[in-house]
Amino acid sequence: MSDRWYQQAVVYCLDIDTFADSNGDGCGDLPGLIGRLDYLARLGVTCLWLNPIHPSPGRDDGYDVADFYNVDPRFGTLGDFAELLHQAGNRGIKVIIDLVVNHTSDQHPWFRSARSSPDSPYRDWYVWSETAPADRHQGMVFPGEQAETWSYDRTAKLWYYHRFYEFQPDLNIRNPEVRAEIKKICAFWTQLGVAGFRVDAVPFIIEETDPGNPDPPKNFDFLTELRQHLQWRKSDAVLLAEANVEPARLAGYFGDGGGSGNRIHMLFDFMLNAKLVLALAREDPEPIIDGLRDTPELPPGGQWATFLRNHDEIDLSRLTAEQRADVFARFGPEPEMQLYDRGIRRRLAPMLGNDRRLLELAYALQFSLRGTPVLRYGEEIGMGDDLALKGRDSIRTPMQWSALPNAGFSTADPELLIRPVVESGDFGYEQVNVTLQRQDPSSLLSWFERMIRTLREAPEIGTGACTHVDLPVPRGLLVHRADNGTGSMLFLHNLGPDAVTADLSGIGDEAELPNDVLADSEYPDPGELADLPVSGHGYRWIRLRRRP
Numbered sequence: 001m002s003d004r005w006y007q008q009a010v011v012y013c014l015d016i017d018t019f020a021d022s023n024g025d026g027c028g029d030l031p032g033l034i035g036r037l038d039y040l041a042r043l044g045v046t047c048l049w050l051n052p053i054h055p056s057p058g059r060d061d062g063y064d065v066a067d068f069y070n071v072d073p074r075f076g077t078l079g080d081f082a083e084l085l086h087q088a089g090n091r092g093i094k095v096i097i098d099l100v101v102n103h104t105s106d107q108h109p110w111f112r113s114a115r116s117s118p119d120s121p122y123r124d125w126y127v128w129s130e131t132a133p134a135d136r137h138q139g140m141v142f143p144g145e146q147a148e149t150w151s152y153d154r155t156a157k158l159w160y161y162h163r164f165y166e167f168q169p170d171l172n173i174r175n176p177e178v179r180a181e182i183k184k185i186c187a188f189w190t191q192l193g194v195a196g197f198r199v200d201a202v203p204f205i206i207e208e209t210d211p212g213n214p215d216p217p218k219n220f221d222f223l224t225e226l227r228q229h230l231q232w233r234k235s236d237a238v239l240l241a242e243a244n245v246e247p248a249r250l251a252g253y254f255g256d257g258g259g260s261g262n263r264i265h266m267l268f269d270f271m272l273n274a275k276l277v278l279a280l281a282r283e284d285p286e287p288i289i290d291g292l293r294d295t296p297e298l299p300p301g302g303q304w305a306t307f308l309r310n311h312d313e314i315d316l317s318r319l320t321a322e323q324r325a326d327v328f329a330r331f332g333p334e335p336e337m338q339l340y341d342r343g344i345r346r347r348l349a350p351m352l353g354n355d356r357r358l359l360e361l362a363y364a365l366q367f368s369l370r371g372t373p374v375l376r377y378g379e380e381i382g383m384g385d386d387l388a389l390k391g392r393d394s395i396r397t398p399m400q401w402s403a404l405p406n407a408g409f410s411t412a413d414p415e416l417l418i419r420p421v422v423e424s425g426d427f428g429y430e431q432v433n434v435t436l437q438r439q440d441p442s443s444l445l446s447w448f449e450r451m452i453r454t455l456r457e458a459p460e461i462g463t464g465a466c467t468h469v470d471l472p473v474p475r476g477l478l479v480h481r482a483d484n485g486t487g488s489m490l491f492l493h494n495l496g497p498d499a500v501t502a503d504l505s506g507i508g509d510e511a512e513l514p515n516d517v518l519a520d521s522e523y524p525d526p527g528e529l530a531d532l533p534v535s536g537h538g539y540r541w542i543r544l545r546r547r548p
């Protein structure tokens, strides 16, 4: 068994403001989340990733932080946060929080001071230019919503750099005080008891921006420093990073190349995310096989985090134009479903036409691939989206707890809700909610509980080698396996609509009493693996052997 908790974790990602509102003001809060911990424990998640919890003007859903040492008063107090950590811990659930230190809000006291005077102690905490940088219309992360990466500040009479929106000025990583402050922020929250951080926008944090240079150097050493500092303060704390870069550049985020994983422990696998979606769109496992083959080898302790949906758009920018067109055609054909010319702003259930078989297939596949699975709130009940909301808000609607008004999320007047609940259609809260699914053994929620329990009995999946089984099999079928000292698991996922039968007798002699531990329906005993039927869009998780 692995002694690294994150390798066998099931991570559940949520936004406090849309999860559960305890005081009826229309905004979710920490006591509301505490009240739902039993639900999360039953689901089987072992780690919560909380989207930003800090005070914020809220112009980028909290990713514009105005105070790193507090919680947003709408969510409660630091006392409530400490209580959350305690109550979650009682249930064996760890909590990691978003660390958003590439930039601050323009309302952060540091930036207000920095812009107010050249003598401000914070002036050099941000990135300035005296003249309009030639590359100021390049490198925007949010095309269509963001016109430039350098904006003129009338107070400072200087241009300031912002990789994201203009209200998110970038911190200057070259400044040792900034680096020290970031470490202090990590130390503060680990001292309170968080288990680690989801580090936002890492490639941009370490960028040593120069006006006019679109590809500035990156300070990877800072990641080493940050890791050392964190591990000294809390030995099992983890860094889970967002670094959506080309595969060839990923290795440097895990370690310095000297063989040890001395930087980030876990990276989201954005490439695999796009390939998974492409494979589902084409009903063809080839992209996943490529994805498994093309990812760099990880240093010891390095780990991938897999996901199908997160709080952002599905980013298809690393696919070829042809691949992207296929995904758009299948899952996001209307312009209103697309975002930033590269992504899809829908939840998975609507993308898959609310087809239960496809939903199980997709999530069984994600959870069986190598790495730590991350699940976005509401996906476990098959929530839908609201394309009438702007940008990424479409997938950030309140959690649907029951058929009570406001989906049981809040008792506030609907006008006061942080965002409207999904009310009508197939995904309206009267159709899709936790209460309806909780006691129904055939619901998607019950399936997720079973699937996660099965996963947790199969430590090979998170910690072992995950390989494509390269034997001749029918079109549409993906066969992969996970092996480590605890045993071996075999997975068959049929991405195609037609039933197939696979002959895997080539590995039959490795099996000791193989049996299905999770499947879309009852199948005959796997026997010698010579004759393995799988229904259209079906899947089978077969335990090959188990070591004591």
Ligand code: GLC
Binding pocket: 060, 063, 064, 100, 164, 200, 201, 242, 311, 312
């Ligand atoms: C990350 C977050 C995204 C946010 C951005 C700016 O990409 O995932 O939601 O808008 O950083 O902080």
